[in-house]
Amino acid sequence: MRxxxxxxxxxxxxxxxxxxxxxxxxxxxxxxxxxxxxxxxRFRPVRPVQPRLRRPASAFRLLGRVTLDILRSNxxxxxxxxxxxxxREIRPGFVDIPLKLRxxxxxxxxxxxxxxxxxxxxxxxxxxxxxxxxxxxxxxxNQHWIDTIKQRYESLLMEIFE
Amino acid sequence: xxxxxxxxxxxxxAAVLLVVGGLCTALGSLGLLRLxxxxxxxxxxxxxxxxxxxxxxxxxxxxxSVTSGKAVVHEVLITxxxxxxxxxxxxxxxxxxxxxxKVPPAG
Numbered sequence: 001m002r003x004x005x006x007x008x009x010x011x012x013x014x015x016x017x018x019x020x021x022x023x024x025x026x027x028x029x030x031x032x033x034x035x036x037x038x039x040x041x042r043f044r045p046v047r048p049v050q051p052r053l054r055r056p057a058s059a060f061r062l063l064g065r066v067t068l069d070i071l072r073s074n075x076x077x078x079x080x081x082x083x084x085x086x087x088r089e090i091r092p093g094f095v096d097i098p099l100k101l102r103x104x105x106x107x108x109x110x111x112x113x114x115x116x117x118x119x120x121x122x123x124x125x126x127x128x129x130x131x132x133x134x135x136x137x138x139x140x141x142n143q144h145w146i147d148t149i150k151q152r153y154e155s156l157l158m159e160i161f162e
Numbered sequence: 163x164x165x166x167x168x169x170x171x172x173x174x175x176a177a178v179l180l181v182v183g184g185l186c187t188a189l190g191s192l193g194l195l196r197l198x199x200x201x202x203x204x205x206x207x208x209x210x211x212x213x214x215x216x217x218x219x220x221x222x223x224x225x226x227s228v229t230s231g232k233a234v235v236h237e238v239l240i241t242x243x244x245x246x247x248x249x250x251x252x253x254x255x256x257x258x259x260x261x262x263x264k265v266p267p268a269g
Contacts, residue, residue, distance in 0.1 A: 019236040074186060074213040077205055081193035092202040111249040118190070118208040121201075122249060123256045135256065137197075137205040 006044075008053060010036045051105040055159050062156045066113050069152070077118040080138060093139040094123060097132045097146050101154050106161035113153055120145070172228045176221040183217030186210060200259055204252065211248055216241065 010033070017032030018024055053059075080090055101107060107125070114122045114134060124133040136145055186209050193206025219237040226234035 016239065016242075019239050022234065022236050070212050070216075074209050077193065077209055078186070078189045081189050081196060081206065090202075092199060108249075111253070112245050115208065115249040115252045116212050116245055118212065119205055121204045121208075121252050121256055123260060135201045135204065137202055 006040050006050060008056075010040050012036075013039060049104055051103070051161065053160060054162065058156050058159045062153070062160070065152055065156070066116070069117055073117045073119045077137060085138075090138045091140065092135070092137050095134050095136055095139060095142050095145050097134060097149050099125075099130060099132050099154065101158050101162070102129055103157075103161040106157040109157055109161075110149075110153055114149075167229060168225070169228065172224060176225050179217045179221035179224070183214045183221070186217065187214035190214060201256075204255065208248075208252075211244065215244060 013036035014029070014032040017035060018028055021028045021032070079085060101110065107129075110132075111122050114120050119137045121135045122132070123135045125131070126133075132149070134145065134149070139145070188210075190206045190209030190211070193209065194203050195206075197203045197206060219240055223234055223237050226237075
């Protein structure tokens with residue numbers, strides 16, 4: 001763990017710098033790289049858990065899935081807000097999801113996904129990290145949400161981070 | 163920015179994106195107003211946060227790229243920052259409500 005070099009983070013931060021500078025020139029590239037290297041190596045002691053990306057390529061599959069789900073759930077929530085549920089009362093409620101994912105970076109990514117998807121909000125993660133509680137706007141079937149989180153997101157996140 | 167330097171296809175796509183984004187944000191805010199409980203209301207604004215914001219940023223990237231003649235993509239960073247920071251506020255609000263002593267509803 002100790003000798004893993006966080007090159008991906010350096011590349012990411014340099015890219016962020018270039019995007020912020022809004023121009024690609026040698027000066028900006030060198031400046032961005034210097035800042036990124038300084039930040040990454042100076043801040044290593046205060047970031048005890050280093051992420052390890054086992055299969056970064058799976059991240060693109062995850063991005064595709066999440067984009068699709070965001071579009072779909074925006075449509076669903078829009079219908080609920082406008083009252084177009086065919087006369088059916090919506091049932092907001094909590095659902096407990098057993099988690100196998102333990103990597104903190106994976107969990108952070110999962111929380112970003114859950115929050116970005118309208119209709120689901122992260123409510124709680126149990127102390128031992130074994131159960132995630134979500135609040136769902138229209139909880140028709142608990143098992144449906146458990147399957148969605150576990151099969152669509154958790155399996156891919158474990159592939160990427162664990 | 164002058165309107166006449168903009169080709170028709172770009173203004174049409176940008177207009178559609180802005181209308182869709184605006185509608186999403188408006189519907190999300192309407193949800194905040196209309197949904198029945200605190201927890202249910204948490205779900206409304208995330209519409210504006212995701213698809214609403216996404217559409218507006220895409221329109222902005224398109225317009226800036228077409229008018230300046232080179233790819234302008236630094237709006238992507240806004241998405242990255244919003245997506246990475248919004249779980250924090252969502253969790254804070256949810257935890258505040260979950261841990262609050264339950265008061266029986268009046269009436």
